[in-house]
Amino acid sequence: MSDRLSRMFARCAAENRAALGIFITASDPDVDTSQAILDHLPGAGADMIEFGMPFSDPMADGPAIQASSQRALRAGGSLARTVGMVRRFRDRDGTTPVVLMGYYNPIYSYGVARFLDEAAVAGVDGLIVVDLPPEEDEELCLPATRAGLPFVRLAAPTTRDSRLPAVLRNASGFIYHVSITGITGTRAVPTDLVRDAVARLKAHTDLPVGVGFGIRTPEQAAAVARVADAAIVGSAVVTAIAESLDADGRAGERTVPAVLELVGSLAGGVRDARR
Amino acid sequence: MPATAATNTFRAGPDEDGHFGSFGGRYVAETLMPLILDVEAAWSQARSDPDFWSELRSYHVQYIGRPSPLYLASRLTEHFGGARLYFKRDELNHTGAHKINNVMGQALLARRMGKTRIIAETGAGQHGVATATACALFDMECEVFMGAEDVERQRPNVDRMRLLGAKVHPVTSGSATLKDAMNEALRYWVSTAETHFYIIGTVAGPHPYPQMVRDFQSVIGEETREQMLRAEGRLPDTLVACIGGGSNAMGLFYPFLDEPEITIYGVEAAGHGIDTDAHAASIAGGRPGVLHGNRTYLLQDDDGQITEAHSISAGLDYPGIGPEHSWLHETGRVQYVSATDTAALEAFALCSRLEGIIPALEPSHALAFLATIIGDLPKDHLVVMNMCGRGDKDLEAVLPRLDAMGLL
Incomplete structure (x- = not known):
């Protein structure tokens, strides 16, 4: 479980490079296409997968991921299906960590204990739940940690130093630094500020630090990869899915390759960053 | 200032983390x-x-025009033939609600x-x-x-x-x-x-x-208490208010929560009916979940996806309800009921004709529910309904509907 995450970060560190995290929403644009993308992400260069749990009201997400979530829900996406897709992925990939990312209500509705059991058995490696700050750790963070599932904490530019200990206290897996004061995919990552932000977090924690919200291009990914342990890309990936769809919103033969080509170019940026 | 320390009170919440029972939070x-x-x-x-x-x-x-009157709606009282109906006239506030x-x-x-x-x-x-x-x-x-x-x-x-x-x-x-x-x-x-x-x-x-x-809206209930004591020499027996998120209702109810003899009704919007999928009654038709920063009753599907609410009233057209209401529901202190679009339109027309007060569609729901119980209440029973907004804003949407219903 968490072993896959720590082994992945150790592997990348040994290669003197950052990891590439790729976000897609489960069941976007449909279950089969989404499974095909998921299954092929590691081969295209993704070191870690943030697998989005679709939600009707994604309040921290910009238009691209909102639309992605809507497509997934229209295609019949659900939490049970998301976990099932990870289980299928694990049949063919035993090493690439998969972290489920989303909002709390579908998990709460499903039942926390049941969800944690099924996620662990399916081969999920961690959770990122955007609307659960440390003030609500009893809800899911602590039960997840007890069940052996790392709870990845978000740290934001608005998180002051005085608050960092509270944010980091029950964190595990890695720290996800939100690079912009804003929602996903709406501003470009301020690469000049990321170095200091990562250094600030590193001064408070031994956990790896990933950076996301605003990385779109291989160049931006490379800039982040020079200073962080992972560069995470989401909106650009789901935008590639959206742009590959036909007029009726259906996946075409270009959908999977378009995503994998983008991931390949991002992986190139990340792998060349420190050379 | 609301009390915060006493035990055996419905007025102690929230705790320091913002919880009303299991509801609320951050x-x-x-x-x-x-x-x-x-x-x-x-x-x-x-x-x-x-x-x-x-x-x-x-x-x-100086600016809002408070206190708003507590008005005995005598023609509606006569029309229903039961309890004495008072309106708390918050529709007379500056800006109309x-x-x-x-x-x-x-x-x-x-x-x-x-x-x-x-x-x-x-x-x-x-x-x-x-x-x-x-x-x-x-x-x-x-x-x-x-x-x-x-x-x-x-x-x-x-x-x-x-x-x-x-x-x-x-x-x-x-x-x-x-x-x-x-x-x-x-x-x-x-x-x-x-x-x-x-x-x-x-x-x-x-x-x-x-x-x-809630604290800012509690002026509604605090004034009502004083005004009713002055008008009738005692507290009201029944309080009624409509609920979307529930701020006008919390404002009226809160100062009375620890008066156990007072019956309190919150009226949700039943849209086309609670048994259809087109309503906005989160307590009657929802279950607890987390949205917009708090845990509360929400309209949602089996997967925890928030579903769309429906009400003719834009102000009630919300798939959730304030967390304190969810707690008051679970403790049984407040009874949550509902009124349909059609019933609200009838109440809208009735109130306009009998009282010369054009109510907003939101409080029209409260009046529509009241119409189903007030006739059976004794004549010395005192009911307060929060007339929380005026209906000018609704005319464009309402008039064709009233016309079609033969109520114009």
Whole structure:
């Protein structure tokens, strides 16, 4: 479980490079296409997968991921299906960590204990739940940690130093630094500020630090990869899915390759960053 | 000032983390959390500062026009042939609804915090108009998020906001109503949190908003208590208010929660009917979940996806309810009932004809529910209904419907 995450970060560190995290929403644009993308992400260069749990009201997400979530829900996406897709992925990939990312209500509705059991058995490696700050750790963070599932904490530019200990206290897996004061995919990552932000977090924690919200291009990914342990890309990936769809919103033969080509170019940026 | 320490009270909540029983809390993204804590700290200080309240009270009197009358609706009383029906006339407030009570309080708080840029969401537009009004008065920049569908059905309020200098952002995502306006306002706040203050319009959102809005609206119930004692020499027997998020209802109910002999009804919007999938009754037709920063009763599907609410009233068209209401429901202190679109339209017409008061569609739901029970109550029974808004804004939407129903 968490072993896959720590082994992945150790592997990348040994290669003197950052990891590439790729976000897609489960069941976007449909279950089969989404499974095909998921299954092929590691081969295209993704070191870690943030697998989005679709939600009707994604309040921290910009238009691209909102639309992605809507497509997934229209295609019949659900939490049970998301976990099932990870289980299928694990049949063919035993090493690439998969972290489920989303909002709390579908998990709460499903039942926390049941969800944690099924996620662990399916081969999920961690959770990122955007609307659960440390003030609500009893809800899911602590039960997840007890069940052996790392709870990845978000740290934001608005998180002051005085608050960092509270944010980091029950964190595990890695720290996800939100690079912009804003929602996903709406501003470009301020690469000049990321170095200091990562250094600030590193001064408070031994956990790896990933950076996301605003990385779109291989160049931006490379800039982040020079200073962080992972560069995470989401909106650009789901935008590639959206742009590959036909007029009726259906996946075409270009959908999977378009995503994998983008991931390949991002992986190139990340792998060349420190050379 | 509300009591906070006594035991055996329904007035002690929330706890320091914002919980009313298992409801409430602070379910927001980390980017917002430090700002929510700033609001909480400022509110905590203001709440215990007599100068803050005396300034607010001077605006109540000079600007809002408080106290609002407690009016014996004698023709409706006669019409129903049962209990004596009083209206708490919050529709007579400046800007035409109860919303201004809360907005003036939050705007003063924003000013204390040095914030001069304001965000608000709005459904019927009443909260947006009230916020635009306070921003004009206090020279603050105002941006209002409003569902595109609501922009269409509440056009007069959109015009008022623009005239008052606010920028109205029509929201097209989701169902393009209040829920989506709140999503978009929260998203915008995430992007602007260092500079902007978000004036939430109802007793929902992350702590401290449900408590803060309740405290600002409690002036409704506090005045009602004094006015009823003066008018009848005793407290009312029954209280009724409509509920979308539930701020006018919390304001009326809160000062009476520890009077066990008083029966309290909150009226949700049943839309086409509770047994259809087109209503906005989160308690009758929902279950607990987490949305917009708090745990509360929500309309949602089996997978925990929030479903679209429906009500003819834009102000009630919300798939959730304030967390304190969820707690009052589970404790049994308040009874949550509902009224359909059609029943509300009939009440709208009835109140206009018999009392010369054109009610907003929102309190028309409260009156519609009352119509089903008041005739059976004894003649010395005292009912207070919160007339929380006036209906001018609704005419465009309502008149064709009334015409079709033969009620014009």
